[in-house]
Amino acid sequence: MILLVTDPGDRHAYALEGALRQKGAETFRFHPEDLPLAATLTLYPGVPQESGWLRGERGDLRLDSVRSVWRRTRRPFALPLEWSDLARQYTRVECTESVSGLYLHLRERFWVNPPWRLRHGADNKALQLRVAQESGLETPLSLVTSESSAAQEFFRQCEGHVLRLSLRTHPSGGGAGRPLEEVVSLEQLQDVELFHRAPLLLQQLLPVVARVWVVVVGCQLFAAEAPAGPVGRSRARRAPRLRPHSLPEATGGACLRMMRRLGLASATLELGLVAEARYVFLRLDAQGDWLPLEREARLPVLECLAELLLQGGCERERTADAGGMFPSDA
Secondary structure, three states, X not given: OEEEEEOOOOXXXXXXXXXXXXXXXXXXXXXXXXXXXXXXXXXXXXXXXXXXXXXEOOEXXXXXXXXXXXXXXXXXXXXXXXXXXXXXXXXXXXXXXXXXXXXXHOOOOEEEOOHHHHHHHHOOHHHXXXXXXXXXXXXXXXEEEOOHHHHHHHHHHOOOOEEEEOOOOEOOOOOOOEOOEEEOOHHHHOOHHHHHHOOEEEEEOOOOOEEEEEEEEOOEEEEEEEEOOOOOOOOOOOOOOOEEOOOOHHHHHHXXXXXXXXXXXXXXXXXXXXXXXXXXXXXXXXXXXXXXXHHOOOOOHHHHHHHHHHHOOOHHHHHXXXXXXXXXXX
């Protein structure tokens, strides 16, 4: 049994479920937002003979039948608006902890991707930049600061070409979430009130001529490119159609090293092509879109991901040292 933890309407989940069933695999789709009204969860902590179960509109699942887990979810719990703020807060906290308990209960299964590795590091942009550098990828000059004076000095150092980014992808009203990316001016950085809200992640804006999306699935790499468009809030997600991209072996190897250090089985990396064969790491999304590479660039991402879940990882992952960035989470 392969457990798919996802949000209602996620086209990635539907496509993956179809591919797995074509291979004869049993699947169960669980929407965390269904708790506590449209789904139930039962666990027996500390009782090995009782594994627990999930129940909902899509049937029942005994947790001891789960072999692999695929997770792609960002939406909050769907709680009734007529509930009081206190009741909604209580339910949200308790459901969050219950779902975390479910994930840890299934800790020994094969995961794409382990949520505890995302929460404690892989989703954090500052850590991504550091690990990318350590893995052999070039990164833009970056700064995290809550001081206006430091931000202004950075602005001058980058000759006025600076982006403001979010340290983490925040869920949006539609649920999927998009990272903040906007060009900033010196006048904005001189506004002290801006720094009273939260520290800023600033990054040098490079003359990117193309964006390259690299989807890593286990030990396999799939790359596609599109011309670089405008930067900022108005930038379309990927308006130009993607086409396959031949990634240099050294760059591909650095992407794989980054994945191993972060303890991820699959993710989408975005690279900027600044000049011929000069790639700059921009961001990593462990729950990123990969269907465009499948449907536009005609790359077999879906087949590879389904096989990875069926096999429980690639051979290199099963035999390699599991140390990585977070040995306590291995």
